[in-house]
Amino acid sequence: MNAEVIIVGGGIIGCAAAYHLAKNGVSVLLLESSENIGDGGSTRNGGGVRQSGRDPRELPLIMYAIQNIWPKLSDMLDTNVEYCQHGNLRLGSTPQHKAILEGLTSRAAACGLDVRMISGDEARQLNPYLSEEVSCASWCPTDGHANPLMATMGYYKMARRLGAHIISGEKVVELRKIKGAVRQAVTVSGNVYEGDTIILAAGYESRFIASTVGIDIPMQPVLLETLVTEAVAPMFWQMLGTADADFYGHQTEHGSFVFGLNSGLEPYAKPGKPLSTSIAASAACRGIMRYFPSLSKIKVVRSWAGWMDSCADHVPVISKVEEVPGLILACGFTGHGFGIAPAVGLVLSQLAMGQETAVDLSALRYDRFQ
Amino acid sequence: MNDRNRKLKPFVPQPDDDLIVCRCEEITKGEIRRAVHDGMFTLTEIRRYLRTGMGLCQGQTCTKLVKGIVARELGVRPDILEPSTGRAPMRPIAMEVLAKDREEKAT
Numbered sequence: 001m002n003a004e005v006i007i008v009g010g011g012i013i014g015c016a017a018a019y020h021l022a023k024n025g026v027s028v029l030l031l032e033s034s035e036n037i038g039d040g041g042s043t044r045n046g047g048g049v050r051q052s053g054r055d056p057r058e059l060p061l062i063m064y065a066i067q068n069i070w071p072k073l074s075d076m077l078d079t080n081v082e083y084c085q086h087g088n089l090r091l092g093s094t095p096q097h098k099a100i101l102e103g104l105t106s107r108a109a110a111c112g113l114d115v116r117m118i119s120g121d122e123a124r125q126l127n128p129y130l131s132e133e134v135s136c137a138s139w140c141p142t143d144g145h146a147n148p149l150m151a152t153m154g155y156y157k158m159a160r161r162l163g164a165h166i167i168s169g170e171k172v173v174e175l176r177k178i179k180g181a182v183r184q185a186v187t188v189s190g191n192v193y194e195g196d197t198i199i200l201a202a203g204y205e206s207r208f209i210a211s212t213v214g215i216d217i218p219m220q221p222v223l224l225e226t227l228v229t230e231a232v233a234p235m236f237w238q239m240l241g242t243a244d245a246d247f248y249g250h251q252t253e254h255g256s257f258v259f260g261l262n263s264g265l266e267p268y269a270k271p272g273k274p275l276s277t278s279i280a281a282s283a284a285c286r287g288i289m290r291y292f293p294s295l296s297k298i299k300v301v302r303s304w305a306g307w308m309d310s311c312a313d314h315v316p317v318i319s320k321v322e323e324v325p326g327l328i329l330a331c332g333f334t335g336h337g338f339g340i341a342p343a344v345g346l347v348l349s350q351l352a353m354g355q356e357t358a359v360d361l362s363a364l365r366y367d368r369f370q
Numbered sequence: 371m372n373d374r375n376r377k378l379k380p381f382v383p384q385p386d387d388d389l390i391v392c393r394c395e396e397i398t399k400g401e402i403r404r405a406v407h408d409g410m411f412t413l414t415e416i417r418r419y420l421r422t423g424m425g426l427c428q429g430q431t432c433t434k435l436v437k438g439i440v441a442r443e444l445g446v447r448p449d450i451l452e453p454s455t456g457r458a459p460m461r462p463i464a465m466e467v468l469a470k471d472r473e474e475k476a477t
Contacts, residue, residue, distance in 0.1 A: 035372065035452060036414045043418050149418040153410065160409045166374040168411075189371065230426060230462055254421070276458055278471070285469035296469075299462035301426060304455075 003029035003165060005352050006185050006195035008172045008209060009202035010034075011042035012148070013330050013337060015155035016345020017199055019077075021352060022162035029193060030164055031185060033171035033205065038152035040203045041337060044274075044306030046226055046248055046260035047148045048239055049339040050088045052115045052140035053104050057315045057363035058340060059111045064359050065343035066142060073146075073342060079154030081146050082253040086237035088143030089123055091134050091291055097243035098136045105138045115140040127236050129294050145239045145250045148338050155345065172202070174212040181325040182213055197352045199328045204309040206331035213324045218312035218369055219332045223269035224260065225280040227303040229295075231255030246287045257298065259284055267310075274305040308335035312369060318344060319366040320351055328352060329366050374409055378444065381407045391439065392432040394425020399439055406443040414454045416440060423454060426462055 005021055007014045010032025021028045032039075049070055051062050066085070074081050092101050101117060108115045115138055123137040124130045160166055170191065175198060176184040185193045200206050204221045232255055241248040249259035261284035263277060281303050289296045311317065311332030321327040328351050330344060337344070347357040387400025397420050410416045413436065422436050423429025429436075433453070441448040459468070 036412050036418075037374075037409075038418070039414075153415065153419045157408045160374055166409075168372045168374065170371050228424075229465075281458075282468050282471035285465040289465055289469060296466040297464050299426075299464050300459060300468055301462050302424065302428065302457040303459070304457055 001195060002193045003027040003195045005029075005197045005199060006031065006193055007199045007201060008185055009200065009206070010037045010156070010166065010168060011040050011201065011203065012038060012152040012155060012341040013042075013201040013333070013344050013348070014199070015152060015159050016341050017201065017330070017348035017352070018159035018164040018166070019155050019162065020346050020349030022159050022164040024349065024353060026349075026353060028159070028164040029195065030159070030166045031170045031172050031187065031193065032166070032168040033202070035169050037156045037166070037168060038149075041224070041306050041308050041333070041335065042152040042341075043149050044224070044226060044304060045148050045335070045338045046258055047145045047250065047252075047338065048088075048143075048248065048336070049083065049085075049146050050140065050143035050239055050241075051113050052088050052108055052138055052143055053090060053241060054108065054336070055315045056107060056111050058336070059108065059113065060359045061340040061343045061347075063113070065340055066144075069342035069346070070144075070146065073151065073154075077151070077154035077158045079150055079157060081151040081154055083144065083146040084237050084253065085142060085144035086239075087126070087139060087141040088239040088241065089127060090138040090241040090243060091123065091130070092136045092243035093133045094135075100243040101136060101138045108140075113140065114142060127238055129235055129292050131291055131293050133290055143239055147252065151338070151341070172209055175200075175209060175327070177213060177324065182327045197326050197328065199330060199348055199352060201330040201348070203331060204307060206309070206329065210327075210329065213327065215321055215324060215327070215329070215366065217317050217329065217332055217366060219309045220267070221271070221307045222310040222335070223266045223274055223305055224308050224335055225263070225266075225276055225303065225305045226258060226260050227281050227284065227300050229257040230299045230301050232298060242287070242291070247284045249288075256301070257295070259288060269305075274307050276303045276305045308333070310334045316344075316364055317366045318347065318361050318364045321366055372411060374411060378407060391435050392420075392422040392425065392429075394427050394431075395421040397422045402436060402439050403443050406440055411444060413437060413440060413451050417454050428457065429454070
């Protein structure tokens with residue numbers, strides 16, 4: 001046997017689970033297929049740590065993470081994860097936008113979240129850089145953002161420091177059962193690793209790996225694009241979104257702005273290596289300048305793209321699998337896994353250790369697609 | 371296959387550790403060497419962890435220097451280290467310019 005728990009996937013979810021297991025003295029082996037730790041959505045997302053706009057099934061995880069983990073994560077990981085809790089403004093300019101925002105707000109408020117509708121003028125009081133176009137917004141004061149690169153590499157660094165065994169460039173292609181329970185992970189190079197429990201957190205690739213033990217999670221790869229600007233003096237710290245979801249973003253501690261983009265063509269992106277399109281950044285710049293005219297001179301320095309594992313009902317699967325004892329799934333995060341990652345890493349470690357989970361996961365079971 | 375738990379030579383402070391290597395983001399040689407010992411074994415990981423090569427020049431000055439420092443710290447030849455991915459745009463470009471990728475229709 002190589003380790004008590006084998007984790008397939010070295011993104012922030014896998015690294016966070018490895019961190020909690022190693023901290024509890026459980027022997028862990030983490031296998032990452034690519035050359036780089038956190039090469040998928042973990043280091044390519046926009047850094048939102050927000051509750052507003054979330055599906056109610058996911059809200060308990062993010063509320064737990066914000067109340068219990070995010071504020072102390074920099075200390076936990078000996079890494080500045082740049083967590084900043086200055087609220088989330090979701091902006092709108094039309095009656096249709098207002099209806100969308102009111103729907104999101106009332107659903108989240110019913111779950112106990114402090115989120116409310118505000119007028120354009122109230123939004124401009126919170127953020128004086130907003131244009132007169134903005135006529136309504138939702139406001140959630142306990143939302144925020146963090147640096148996905150630092151959080152992902154921080155979990156990796158601490159998991160490694162605590163003794164987790166981590167190997168990159170080792171692509172798992174098959175799981176094998178022994179006496180009815182999953183025990184082995186077979187890699188493309190032919191290596192076989194064995195453990196008592198296997199956590200599968202490999203993004204969209206999880207679909208192919210889980211299928212080797214007869215489990216299928218309905219998800220598809222969808223492209224997401226992001227850009228970053230040059231650093232400028234601090235302007236505002238809120239996380240931003242829009243009712244249309246045509247862009248979202250924030251100013252980082254470093255001074256640069258990170259904006260997630262949405263051109264509408266993401267589900268139809270060319271398969272293979274994730275590539276930035278020629279249209280998305282330009283389209284987003286038009287949207288950003290309409291709401292923030294003072295950003296029109298700021299320079300875009302870099303853009304990139306990544307795949308998300310878009311689940312059929314847009315929330316992840318975080319679950320043990322009854323038919324395959326020993327298997328724990330964590331996939332289908334649908335582009336909003338970063339904010340909940342600290343809570344997910346914790347509950348995965350609890351599932352693997354047979355403990356009660358800090359958050360009820362019954363809405364995120366693998367067998368809900370029936 | 372890259373085993374992240376393989377033993378490196380111990381970190382020994384060097385007299386030029388405060389030398390700035392990435393001028394845009396002001397990252398020193400010592401910070402890069404420390405990051406290798408913290409497990410950042412690839413140039414992409416170094417970039418994500420420290421921001422080397424992510425500033426205005428996009429690594430046109432420091433990429434080769436960082437590669438040499440990381441290779442020496444890992445005890446490998448520099449040419450086995452994969453370069454980081456280049457990203458558009460080639461030069462920093464103002465939002466109001468990037469936004470004009472098509473003619474505005476007359477209203």
